[in-house]
Amino acid sequence: MSALLDVKNLRVSFPTPRGPVEVVRGVSFTLGRERLGIVGESGSGKSMTGRSILKLVRAPGKVTADRLSFDGIELTAQSERQMRAIRGARISMVMQDPKFSLNPVMTIGEQIAEALLTHQTLPRSEIRARVFAMLESVRINDPERVAKLYPHEVSGGMGQRVMIAMMLIPEPDLLIADEPTSALDVSVQAQVLDIINEQIVGKGMGLILISHDLNLVASYCDRILVMYRGEVVEACKASELGQTKHPYTRGLLAAMPRIDENRDELPVLDRSAWATA
Amino acid sequence: MTAISLKNLDISYGHTQITHGVTLDIAAGASFALVGESGSGKSTVLKAIAGLAPQWKGDIAVNGKPRSHGIDRGFSKMCQMVFQDPYGSLHPRKTIDTTLSEPLDIHGIGNQGKRVEETMAAVGLDRRFRFRFPHQLSGGQRQRVAIARALMLEPRILLLDEPTSALDVSVQAEILNLLKRLRREQGLTYLMVTHNLPVVSFLCDRLAVMRGGRIVEVADVAQLKAGTLVDPYSRELLAANKGHALESA
Amino acid sequence: MANVTDWLLDDSPASRMQARLGRTYRIVLALAKNPLAVVGAIIVALLIVTALAAPLIATADPIAQNLSQRLLPPSADHWMGTDELGRDIWSRVVFGSRITLTIVLLVAVIAAPVGLVVGAVAGYFGGWTDRILMGITDIFLSMPKLILALAFVAALGPGIQNAIIAIAIAAWPSYARIARAETLTFRNSEFIAAVQLQGASATRVIGRHILPLCTSSMIIRVTLDMAGIILTAAGLGFIGLGAQPPLPEWGAMISRGRTFIVDQWWVATMPGFAIILVSLGFCFLGDGLRDVLDPKQGEKQ
Numbered sequence: 001m002s003a004l005l006d007v008k009n010l011r012v013s014f015p016t017p018r019g020p021v022e023v024v025r026g027v028s029f030t031l032g033r034e035r036l037g038i039v040g041e042s043g044s045g046k047s048m049t050g051r052s053i054l055k056l057v058r059a060p061g062k063v064t065a066d067r068l069s070f071d072g073i074e075l076t077a078q079s080e081r082q083m084r085a086i087r088g089a090r091i092s093m094v095m096q097d098p099k100f101s102l103n104p105v106m107t108i109g110e111q112i113a114e115a116l117l118t119h120q121t122l123p124r125s126e127i128r129a130r131v132f133a134m135l136e137s138v139r140i141n142d143p144e145r146v147a148k149l150y151p152h153e154v155s156g157g158m159g160q161r162v163m164i165a166m167m168l169i170p171e172p173d174l175l176i177a178d179e180p181t182s183a184l185d186v187s188v189q190a191q192v193l194d195i196i197n198e199q200i201v202g203k204g205m206g207l208i209l210i211s212h213d214l215n216l217v218a219s220y221c222d223r224i225l226v227m228y229r230g231e232v233v234e235a236c237k238a239s240e241l242g243q244t245k246h247p248y249t250r251g252l253l254a255a256m257p258r259i260d261e262n263r264d265e266l267p268v269l270d271r272s273a274w275a276t277a
Numbered sequence: 278m279t280a281i282s283l284k285n286l287d288i289s290y291g292h293t294q295i296t297h298g299v300t301l302d303i304a305a306g307a308s309f310a311l312v313g314e315s316g317s318g319k320s321t322v323l324k325a326i327a328g329l330a331p332q333w334k335g336d337i338a339v340n341g342k343p344r345s346h347g348i349d350r351g352f353s354k355m356c357q358m359v360f361q362d363p364y365g366s367l368h369p370r371k372t373i374d375t376t377l378s379e380p381l382d383i384h385g386i387g388n389q390g391k392r393v394e395e396t397m398a399a400v401g402l403d404r405r406f407r408f409r410f411p412h413q414l415s416g417g418q419r420q421r422v423a424i425a426r427a428l429m430l431e432p433r434i435l436l437l438d439e440p441t442s443a444l445d446v447s448v449q450a451e452i453l454n455l456l457k458r459l460r461r462e463q464g465l466t467y468l469m470v471t472h473n474l475p476v477v478s479f480l481c482d483r484l485a486v487m488r489g490g491r492i493v494e495v496a497d498v499a500q501l502k503a504g505t506l507v508d509p510y511s512r513e514l515l516a517a518n519k520g521h522a523l524e525s526a
Numbered sequence: 527m528a529n530v531t532d533w534l535l536d537d538s539p540a541s542r543m544q545a546r547l548g549r550t551y552r553i554v555l556a557l558a559k560n561p562l563a564v565v566g567a568i569i570v571a572l573l574i575v576t577a578l579a580a581p582l583i584a585t586a587d588p589i590a591q592n593l594s595q596r597l598l599p600p601s602a603d604h605w606m607g608t609d610e611l612g613r614d615i616w617s618r619v620v621f622g623s624r625i626t627l628t629i630v631l632l633v634a635v636i637a638a639p640v641g642l643v644v645g646a647v648a649g650y651f652g653g654w655t656d657r658i659l660m661g662i663t664d665i666f667l668s669m670p671k672l673i674l675a676l677a678f679v680a681a682l683g684p685g686i687q688n689a690i691i692a693i694a695i696a697a698w699p700s701y702a703r704i705a706r707a708e709t710l711t712f713r714n715s716e717f718i719a720a721v722q723l724q725g726a727s728a729t730r731v732i733g734r735h736i737l738p739l740c741t742s743s744m745i746i747r748v749t750l751d752m753a754g755i756i757l758t759a760a761g762l763g764f765i766g767l768g769a770q771p772p773l774p775e776w777g778a779m780i781s782r783g784r785t786f787i788v789d790q791w792w793v794a795t796m797p798g799f800a801i802i803l804v805s806l807g808f809c810f811l812g813d814g815l816r817d818v819l820d821p822k823q824g825e826k827q
């Protein structure tokens with residue numbers, strides 16, 4: 001199976017008044033038509049990695065890579081116009097902050113319809129039906145009401161599901177999902193992930209799931225990359241995450257409370273202990 | 278004494294009724310969790326208590342006093358809210374210092390500099406963050422600022438709307454430890470919305486499960502830990518959580 | 527020097543002052559890296575200096591007539607020549623900068639805040655307040671600026687004060703629209719809910735929390751509009767409804783010089799140059815400010 005996405009030595013840096021700061025330092029991985037998880041603490045560069053694949057890193061940020069090829073297309077060589085044709089239609093991304101990424105003055109229904117229409121034209125009635133069907137499939141029970149709401153009028157979890165609906169509706173080849181389910185309870189989360197899974201199995205879509213929820217990533221993905229300070233510090237099979245040896249991953253695991261929690265205080269990462277090592 | 282008492286609370290937005298007959302009693306000093314399906318109206322209950330969702334029928338009493346439908350100044354000293362999203366809940370053009378002294382300014386409380394520093398210390402924020410802007414802070418630091426802001430007026434009750442769901446596990450652990458310590462030190466009452474049952478076990482002593490705008494079960498956390506919740510939906514949630522948990526060696 | 531820069535760029539400032547100065551310094555630094563913005567800033571600075579020091583810079587009295595020296599071409603004595611009444615054009619252009627600057631500043635001082643407040647109030651309260659305020663705004667907005675200003679000057683009578691009022695009346699509605707649109711995007715955000723919960727009054731929420739977020743787009747917009755305002759003022763002057771003779775208003779000067787445009791080109795051209803230069807200056811500066819202040823470019827994340 002040829003790789004859907006091949007990333008080699010990806011770097012993202014930001015200029016600051018005190019010189020450039022690299023926030024992603026030489027990340028390399030390949031992705032087939034499978035589910036890849038990226039975990040890591042806040043600020044470790046997970047989102048930047050995802051964004052740079054779509055060339056969505058904002059103005060002062062600079063992205064370089066030895067290779068960044070998607071389905072045989074070298075993304076680094078694409079013009080902004082060519083990228084626009086790829087975004088949404090072939091690669092789409094669920095952004096981390098749904099309230100921030102949705103247009104606050106447009107209704108949910110209009111925004112999903114727009115996502116649908118950017119790459120094809122459809123009759124009005126069909127659009128309505130598709131929008132409602134998509135909302136229903138992400139477990140929104142009353143799509144007719146929700147389609148008329150503005151982003152601030154939906155609950156946190158609904159906002160995230162709306163984002164997922166918007167990104168799945170054009171049926172992309174690769175989905176980058178940045179913390180897509182952080183505001184969802186486990187049961188809805190499982191159902192929403194099933195929808196994504198259907199497209200992976202049915203259409204051969206590839207998935208990059210960015211999350212800080214180790215349980216989620218371990219149970220849902222095939223492979224996992226652990227990032228720290230812009231670097232991949234560990235790559236393993238999802239089933240092996242529980243047995244990881246890396247102190248950083250172990251720290252993350254220990255910091256999670258459990259359902260039968262009896263500890264009085266949760267251990268937090270002691271970064272100084274091994275960051276220098 | 279009950280800190281928050283809700284009786285037959287029906288909250289609506291426009292013509293849509295969101296909750297149906299929510300009844301709850303939360304003792305002073307308790308840490309109470311509200312869990313349940315996404316979109317079931319958990320945040321809406323908190324907003325109604327705070328005065329941000331003014332369209333309700335039924336009774337809300339806080340510290341024995343009935344609540345009015347809007348926001349009122351007296352209430353703001355009794356009860357404050359921490360929002361879910363640390364990225365959206367801080368004013369992007371104001372320094373941490375301004376954000377934290379604003380409540381003092383509104384209520385005409387003096388000695389602002391000292392109070393800001395004390396509260397920052399209480400939530401574990403270093404002094405050097407005081408004059409930074411929110412975009413210069415990480416998610417966890419921002420959430421600490423949001424908690425500090427809620428504490429500025431020294432309320433006895435905190436309404437927490439998923440305070441850690443946008444944070445990664447290591448930062449979540451820090452914030453949870455912080456909330457636990459603050460409650461111990463200051464005797465606060467928490468009403469916390471979360472979808473994360475392990476967080477409930479760690480921080481709370483009672484919980485209510487919501488679905489479709491109704492409370493389906495109120496239980497002790499011991500029941501949650503032992504897995505003896507009664508309602509079918511609560512059991513479903515619990516089972517989903519169990520199936521999800523990672524076996525770590 | 528290095529110390530001062532370090533102090534200004536400090537990531538963790540020690541006082542409000544340092545934080546504020548640091549922010550200003552960063553903006554200035556970013557502006558300085560934008561060549562067009564620098565050109566714009568220099569032109570605007572020149573305009574201000576010229577207006578302040580007009581008596582020092584001018585070589586003659588701008589309204590002193592000398593009929594023996596009518597319509598002289600540019601020379602060492604009269605750098606820009608003289609007009610049909612023998613007045614020194616250079617001095618008139620220099621003194622004219624005062625009028626231009628006054629118009630621009632007064633319009634900005636009247637129109638921008640009015641538009642800002644109307645827009646923010648409409649956006650914040652919504653409902654009927656919004657409908658009524660925006661209805662009024664739209665009525666004004668539906669008419670071309672120059673024609674609206676013309677109508678008001680015609681009603682109020684010609685003169686520089688009336689011209690300023692008329693231009694301000696024509697200018698505020700677009701500011702109100704922008705301010706409302708911006709207010710709508712964050713009026714439901716959590717940081718606004720948080721200050722409401724702390725017991726802040728509506729006036730305080732609008733004044734302290736909403737307006738500051740609209741100001742940077744307003745500054746950009748006003749700066750970009752300056753060129754239009756100058757042109758409108760010149761237009762009014764040109765048709766005799768703005769500043770009245772003998773005031774050296776640039777538009778009025780062009781209007782009078784137009785009769786001699788073929789044989790004595792400098793009479794109309796010199797003030798024309800001044801208008802173009804200053805308008806361009808404001809445009810460049812506005813463009814630069816947009817790059818620097820627009821939150822979408824850098825502030826967020």
Ligand SMILES: Nc1ncnc2c1ncn2[C@@H]1O[C@H](COP(=O)(O)OP(=O)(O)OP(=O)(O)O)[C@@H](O)[C@H]1O
Nearest residue numbers: 014023041042043044045046047048049416445827
């Ligand atoms: N415009 C910018 N200028 C400078 N640094 C930036 C900018 N945007 C992001 N960064 C830095 O890039 C780093 C990586 O950010 P990124 O958003 O990828 O983190 P993340 O791993 O997604 O974290 P989280 O879990 O909190 O979302 C952070 O340290 C952040 O401070």
Ligand SMILES: Nc1ncnc2c1ncn2[C@@H]1O[C@H](COP(=O)(O)OP(=O)(O)OP(=O)(O)O)[C@@H](O)[C@H]1O
Nearest residue numbers: 153154155156157158290315316317318319320321
């Ligand atoms: N301002 C509003 N106008 C209209 N409907 C609203 C508004 N705010 C919330 N709703 C609706 O109220 C319902 C409950 O929302 P709420 O935010 O309370 O859910 P929640 O239980 O907190 O869910 P989540 O876990 O996803 O945050 C949703 O169906 C939502 O669409």
Ligand SMILES: [Mg+2]
Nearest residue numbers: 046047096178
């Ligand atoms: Mg991220």
Ligand SMILES: [Mg+2]
Nearest residue numbers: 155156319320
């Ligand atoms: Mg909620």
